[in-house]
Amino acid sequence: MARIFAYIVHKAGVADDSAAQLAAAAKKIDPAASPIALLTGFGADLAAACSAVRASYAEIWTISNEALAYPNAELIRKSLVKVVPPGSIVLVAHEHFGIDLAPGLSIKLNSTFVSDVLDIAGIEGSDLKVVRQEFGGQVSAHVRCNISSGAVVTVRPGAFKPLESAPVAATVVDKSTEVGALTAGRRYLETIVAEAGDVDITKQNVLVSIGRGIQKQENVAIAQELAEALGAAVSCSRPVVDAKWLGKSRQVGSSGKTVKPKVYLACGISGSFQHLAGLKGSPFLIAINKNPKAPIFQVADVGIVDDILEFLPELTNKVREMRSIAAK
Amino acid sequence: MEILVCARRVPDTSENEIELNSAGNDIERDELVYSINEPDNYAVEEALQIAARIGGNVTVVTVGSEDDEEILRREMAMGANQGVLITDEAFNGSDARGIATILQGFVRKGNYDLILTGVQAEDGGAQVGGMLAAMLDYPFASLVNSIEVLEGRKLKVSREIEGGNKEMSEIDLPCVLSIQTGINEPRYVGMRGIRAVASVPIPTFGASDLGVDPGAVGEAAAKVKRVDYFILEFGKGAEMLKGSREENVDKVLELVAAKGGLK
Numbered sequence: 001m002a003r004i005f006a007y008i009v010h011k012a013g014v015a016d017d018s019a020a021q022l023a024a025a026a027k028k029i030d031p032a033a034s035p036i037a038l039l040t041g042f043g044a045d046l047a048a049a050c051s052a053v054r055a056s057y058a059e060i061w062t063i064s065n066e067a068l069a070y071p072n073a074e075l076i077r078k079s080l081v082k083v084v085p086p087g088s089i090v091l092v093a094h095e096h097f098g099i100d101l102a103p104g105l106s107i108k109l110n111s112t113f114v115s116d117v118l119d120i121a122g123i124e125g126s127d128l129k130v131v132r133q134e135f136g137g138q139v140s141a142h143v144r145c146n147i148s149s150g151a152v153v154t155v156r157p158g159a160f161k162p163l164e165s166a167p168v169a170a171t172v173v174d175k176s177t178e179v180g181a182l183t184a185g186r187r188y189l190e191t192i193v194a195e196a197g198d199v200d201i202t203k204q205n206v207l208v209s210i211g212r213g214i215q216k217q218e219n220v221a222i223a224q225e226l227a228e229a230l231g232a233a234v235s236c237s238r239p240v241v242d243a244k245w246l247g248k249s250r251q252v253g254s255s256g257k258t259v260k261p262k263v264y265l266a267c268g269i270s271g272s273f274q275h276l277a278g279l280k281g282s283p284f285l286i287a288i289n290k291n292p293k294a295p296i297f298q299v300a301d302v303g304i305v306d307d308i309l310e311f312l313p314e315l316t317n318k319v320r321e322m323r324s325i326a327a328k
Numbered sequence: 329m330e331i332l333v334c335a336r337r338v339p340d341t342s343e344n345e346i347e348l349n350s351a352g353n354d355i356e357r358d359e360l361v362y363s364i365n366e367p368d369n370y371a372v373e374e375a376l377q378i379a380a381r382i383g384g385n386v387t388v389v390t391v392g393s394e395d396d397e398e399i400l401r402r403e404m405a406m407g408a409n410q411g412v413l414i415t416d417e418a419f420n421g422s423d424a425r426g427i428a429t430i431l432q433g434f435v436r437k438g439n440y441d442l443i444l445t446g447v448q449a450e451d452g453g454a455q456v457g458g459m460l461a462a463m464l465d466y467p468f469a470s471l472v473n474s475i476e477v478l479e480g481r482k483l484k485v486s487r488e489i490e491g492g493n494k495e496m497s498e499i500d501l502p503c504v505l506s507i508q509t510g511i512n513e514p515r516y517v518g519m520r521g522i523r524a525v526a527s528v529p530i531p532t533f534g535a536s537d538l539g540v541d542p543g544a545v546g547e548a549a550a551k552v553k554r555v556d557y558f559i560l561e562f563g564k565g566a567e568m569l570k571g572s573r574e575e576n577v578d579k580v581l582e583l584v585a586a587k588g589g590l591k
Contacts, residue, residue, distance in 0.1 A: 284588065298566070
């Protein structure tokens with residue numbers, strides 16, 4: 001069985017949550033595996049991140065280089081290619097960094113690439129059988145990947161539950177000298193932090209969240225009226241921001257805001273994992289969608305198959321009616 | 329600037345409910361509405377805007393069959409100078425690496441400064457752009473949501489990272505960028521525009537034209553193969569409210585008040 005590596009994303013000395021998840025994914029590929037954590041970086045941050053993954057990995061390989069202080073995917077790819085043995089399986093979290101690194105890494109390692117894996121179905125001969133999703137999560141697929149010359153596998157964040165593990169006396173192997181000088185055709189300049197919006201959707205008890213089902217810019221008012229009546233705020237999924245109907249500060253998801261309301265009304269939102277990744281603290285999730293097969297119904301607490309353009313105005317009227325009775 | 333956009337025709341998820349077929353081994357493909365992969369359309373719009381700012385030529389290429397010509401014409405109606413269809417029986421069943429290999433053959437025949445792809449297609453893989461860049465030894469950036477052309481054959485690009493933050497980088501040309509949706513507002517294409525390009529010839533290229541080894545692409549060379557489709561039950565499943573609309577409205581209001589409170 002090929003050796004399994006897990007590339008660990010870390011920031012300011014803190015290992016990403018995916019570190020322990022990748023260890024769990026490695027064990028699902030091969031229960032006998034002793035996966036090796038791969039960390040690149042520089043200085044105290046690298047040392048701190050290295051200590052942080054000791055609970056999940058018995059062996060850790062590090063590449064320390066000043067050029068790797070900021071995670072530039074091209075430089076990291078060039079350094080990994082020098083140290084990862086041919087035929088290995090390399091696991092990487094499927095987020096913005098992994099999307100940048102993994103496809104090119106597979107080419108340079110001459111290994112098979114399979115992306116955004118959410119489960120491992122097992123090994124059959126020289127094939128690794130995995131589960132992934134297509135069409136925004138509307139359907140899943142079993143996929144067979146020939147791993148006879150190794151593989152680069154990106155793993156969906158949150159899909160694998162970390163294993164219970166006690167800290168071990170991890171062996172740390174410094175691979176820095178195998179790498180040499182590094183240059184890239186892409187150079188990091190700065191990070192621009194998202195502007196705060198007019199409404200802070202991260203601090204709301206109730207969110208009326210709209211997706212593609214709102215259909216037109218004019219219809220956004222339907223959600224705004226409901227939110228106003230409820231004393232809630234309007235948030236949204238990616239297509240609404242892409243269409244410029246609401247600002248980026250209203251977007252819930254891995255590339256938007258992480259919210260933790262008590263109630264989340266998902267209106268015309270299909271429920272892609274990137275969107276659901278922005279929901280924390282287990283809100284009470286009420287989903288309204290025309291499509292009875294929308295993935296959102298699998299994770300919602302309560303679901304209603306209906307047209308939001310008709311349902312939401314009736315809900316708004318009901319709230320107003322109730323309030324006017326209460327005021328009397 | 330010579331700009332190449334790699335595009336693909338896919339079932340349109342905003343027009344279709346994707347369902348399993350009766351045998352349960354594939355999606356129901358009858359009567360699917362196809363359109364250009366949405367991120368690819370943003371990539372074409374971005375290419376057109378760059379060409380309008382600094383001058384240039386925009387070519388849209390797809391690997392597929394005659395059916396895929398419709399998206400090339402659509403993008404030509406948007407303003408792309410040229411559409412190219414890459415088609416060959418030997419390409420059928422290619423995995424993402426096969427598609428990247430075919431595109432690499434095409435890129436090497438031209439003289440492109442900038443190659444754009446959409447961030448991902450219907451399979452959600454985000455694979456081809458990064459593979460193509462590595463095959464060409466070009467720099468690559470994924471999830472790009474702004475592009476500024478700098479002096480000295482360089483671009484300043486931003487990538488969409490967590491929390492709506494932007495990672496700014498400088499990248500040398502030639503390079504490959506995968507374009508995120510929302511980077512611009514793709515222009516509307518009317519029927520009249522599509523009719524105007526209906527008879528423009530679309531050049532086609534096959535394996536031998538591109539110097540692509542048929543043994544390195546297609547189904548036989550594919551190391552990644554989909555076995556089947558199925559519906560994954562990943563949550564506990566919602567309690568579905570089956571009442572009348574009025575009853576459902578009452579229930580939702582009751583739940584919102586109880587679980588979240590009304591302000």
